[in-house]
Amino acid sequence: MNKYRTHNCNELRKKNVGNKVILSGWINKKRDHGNLLFIDLRDNYGITQCIIDKENTSFESLEKTQLETVIKIEGDVIDRSKDTVNKEIDTGEIEVSIKNFKVLGTCKELPLPVFSDQEYSEEIRLRYRFLDLRRKKIHENIILRSKVISFIRNEMNNLGFLEYQTPILTSSSPEGARDFLVPSRLNPGKFYALPQAPQQFKQLVMVSGFDKYFQIAPCFRDEDARADRSPGEFYQLDLEMSFVEQEDIFNVIEALFVKTFKKFSSKKLVSNKFPRISYKESLLKYGTDKPDLRNPLIIHEVTEIFSREDVSFDIFKKLIKSGCNVRCIVTKNTKDKPRSFFDGIDKWAKDQGSSGMAYFTLENEREITANGPIGKFFSRESLKDIMKKTGAKVGDSIFFACNKKEELEKITSLARTKIANELKLISENTFAFCWIVDYPMFEKDSLTNEIKFSHNPFSMPQGNIDDLNFNEPLDILAYQYDIVCNGIELSSGAIRNHIPELMYKLFSIVGYQKKEVDQKFSGMINALSYGAPPHGGIAPGIDRIVMLLANEKNIREVTMFPMNQNAEDLMMNAPSVVNEEQLKELNLTLKIKK
RNA sequence: GGGGGUGUAGCUCAGUUGGUUAGAGCGAUCGCCUGUCACGCGAUAGGUCGAGGGUUCGAGUCCCUUCACUCCCGCCA
Numbered sequence: 043m044n045k046y047r048t049h050n051c052n053e054l055r056k057k058n059v060g061n062k063v064i065l066s067g068w069i070n071k072k073r074d075h076g077n078l079l080f081i082d083l084r085d086n087y088g089i090t091q092c093i094i095d096k097e098n099t100s101f102e103s104l105e106k107t108q109l110e111t112v113i114k115i116e117g118d119v120i121d122r123s124k125d126t127v128n129k130e131i132d133t134g135e136i137e138v139s140i141k142n143f144k145v146l147g148t149c150k151e152l153p154l155p156v157f158s159d160q161e162y163s164e165e166i167r168l169r170y171r172f173l174d175l176r177r178k179k180i181h182e183n184i185i186l187r188s189k190v191i192s193f194i195r196n197e198m199n200n201l202g203f204l205e206y207q208t209p210i211l212t213s214s215s216p217e218g219a220r221d222f223l224v225p226s227r228l229n230p231g232k233f234y235a236l237p238q239a240p241q242q243f244k245q246l247v248m249v250s251g252f253d254k255y256f257q258i259a260p261c262f263r264d265e266d267a268r269a270d271r272s273p274g275e276f277y278q279l280d281l282e283m284s285f286v287e288q289e290d291i292f293n294v295i296e297a298l299f300v301k302t303f304k305k306f307s308s309k310k311l312v313s314n315k316f317p318r319i320s321y322k323e324s325l326l327k328y329g330t331d332k333p334d335l336r337n338p339l340i341i342h343e344v345t346e347i348f349s350r351e352d353v354s355f356d357i358f359k360k361l362i363k364s365g366c367n368v369r370c371i372v373t374k375n376t377k378d379k380p381r382s383f384f385d386g387i388d389k390w391a392k393d394q395g396s397s398g399m400a401y402f403t404l405e406n407e408r409e410i411t412a413n414g415p416i417g418k419f420f421s422r423e424s425l426k427d428i429m430k431k432t433g434a435k436v437g438d439s440i441f442f443a444c445n446k447k448e449e450l451e452k453i454t455s456l457a458r459t460k461i462a463n464e465l466k467l468i469s470e471n472t473f474a475f476c477w478i479v480d481y482p483m484f485e486k487d488s489l490t491n492e493i494k495f496s497h498n499p500f501s502m503p504q505g506n507i508d509d510l511n512f513n514e515p516l517d518i519l520a521y522q523y524d525i526v527c528n529g530i531e532l533s534s535g536a537i538r539n540h541i542p543e544l545m546y547k548l549f550s551i552v553g554y555q556k557k558e559v560d561q562k563f564s565g566m567i568n569a570l571s572y573g574a575p576p577h578g579g580i581a582p583g584i585d586r587i588v589m590l591l592a593n594e595k596n597i598r599e600v601t602m603f604p605m606n607q608n609a610e611d612l613m614m615n616a617p618s619v620v621n622e623e624q625l626k627e628l629n630l631t632l633k634i635k636k
Numbered sequence: 637g638g639g640g641g642u643g644u645a646g647c648u649c650a651g652u653u654g655g656u657u658a659g660a661g662c663g664a665u666c667g668c669c670u671g672u673c674a675c676g677c678g679a680u681a682g683g684u685c686g687a688g689g690g691u692u693c694g695a696g697u698c699c700c701u702u703c704a705c706u707c708c709c710g711c712c713a
Contacts, residue, residue, distance in 0.1 A: 078670035160648050165705050218713040265712040
């Protein structure tokens with residue numbers, strides 16, 4: 043028999059009454075009645091109430107034992123009278139009468155209470171992460187994460203994928219995020235880089251003929267953090283398949299996600315088949331390439347209307363002449379909303395740094411009219427035109443914004459969210475997935491005006507390769523796609539370009555000579571020259587999937603030992619200075635700016 | 637690199653227009669209490685008001701600088 047426990051703290055039930063048991067765990071809570079002491083003993087599995095009274099010789103020392111001390115108790119399982127049953131816990135029908143106890147691990151005065159619903163500063167949580175992790179909510183989140191990952195592994199196996207490890211110490215890549223570098227002792231002056239993703243390796247796995255690869259892969263990027271983005275490191279469900287088209291990848295992910303999200307959340311999926319939305323359409327209708335489809339509001343392009351002669355809204359007319367567009371958002375049945383609602387949106391838009399949002403409400407007083415600050419500028423005919431273009435009906439209101447395209451997308455996207463929140467149009471109890479497809483291969487850098495890859499340079503361009511018009515690179519679309527859920531980008535993916543000649547061609551458009559491509563991507567290009575299968579894949583972020591399932595807004599809530607915003611581990615004191623010896627061995631000298 | 641928020645007891649927070657000795661709950665320590673499950677009651681200890689500088693007769697409160705944490709922009713092919 044194990045000397046620490048016969049049962050865990052969530053195991054004992056009515057049928058165990060009369061058993062002699064041994065339990066070990068943390069003192070979660072004490073309720074001291076002077077001559078009678080209740081102890082909630084907690085372990086990973088749950089809580090068991092233990093009880094001891096003054097008659098027992100251990101009483102006094104147990105009474106003085108700190109919360110969060112680890113103890114072992116021996117005792118008898120006893121029945122609870124009906125009026126003392128605790129329905130909140132699984133073991134609530136019984137309790138353990140303590141015969142004797144032993145301290146297994148003492149506990150100093152706590153820097154933060156473990157048994158409490160209070161919120162604490164991030165600093166103290168991260169410094170004492172091992173205490174923070176004992177708390178119920180985050181403890182359960184971490185267990186959920188584990189279960190989700192093992193479920194995904196299992197499903198991937200079922201779908202015919204095999205898991206392969208790829209190197210952690212690899213070479214620095216010229217494109218993309220900043221690399222974390224690791225100095226090489228054996229090769230003075232040279233550095234390894236930690237992989238930003240196993241992108242090139244998984245393609246090499248395909249070239250090696252393994253057909254279906256996946257990995258729960260750690261990825262390292264030296265970029266600044268956000269609430270939904272860990273600094274430094276995160277995990278992807280990295281996968282790649284040979285001899286596939288875009289739809290084959292979609293089918294795998296849809297099958298996997300539908301199963302996973304149904305299993306681990308009670309929220310409803312809007313549909314099992316995720317809608318495909320082109321990048322262009324998404325920017326127009328939602329102002330972003332990660333639309334929250336729970337939000338029913340849609341953005342309409344209405345520049346034309348403001349150019350009509352019977353519309354006299356001169357401010358917009360002037361802006362349009364200088365290259366601006368007008369887009370609008372229709373809100374259903376808002377004619378009775380107070381003036382403060384409309385002005386609030388306008389003021390909010392101005393606070394966002396835009397020129398605000400003009401609005402009116404459509405009413406029918408013998409004929410169609412537009413009520414609101416800019417209503418008077420519109421003829422009856424122009425209003426009918428607007429209604430036709432936007433689907434707006436009498437009783438609806440319309441918010442207009444006018445700006446240069448990029449600014450316009452930004453503000454209408456934010457406004458779409460803002461207005462929907464104000465009108466409570468977003469259902470918290472659903473997952474709305476979608477695919478964003480048909481990303482452009484290239485884009486123009488807004489600062490330098492140079493052509494650059496808009497996403498992954500290794501993506502396959504769409505269309506017949508022989509017919510591609512390389513003179514109009516901005517028109518070339520790629521088999522490049524994102525999957526988005528509730529406005530959160532879970533992943534990008536692509537069908538890869540496995541044809542070296544085509545790759546040289548595409549790189550030449552952004553100004554790379556063949557030689558440079560050979561140099562910078564030697565491993566890839568070389569491999570693709572020896573019989574590469576058509577292949578493609580995707581890499582959904584594990585942390586964000588778990589965030590959605592756990593209903594958390596911050597990635598630290600689903601990460602066991604996260605770093606803070608400055609990419610420091612306050613508990614382990616990383617990063618830290620190293621001694622001269624270590625530096626010397628690595629042929630490094632430090633030059634630190636003061 | 638830039639912008640916003642926060643910083644007062646071990647923890648969570650209050651602190652009025654700048655005005656006497658900076659408070660509460662939880663926790664800690666001590667005492668009382670045999671059916672609690674956020675047990676109850678009483679007492680005690682615990683403070684560089686993040687730090688530095690300034691204005692003022694007087695600063696937790698106003699100003700400047702700085703640090704820490706956090707959210708956002710940039711960045712994240």
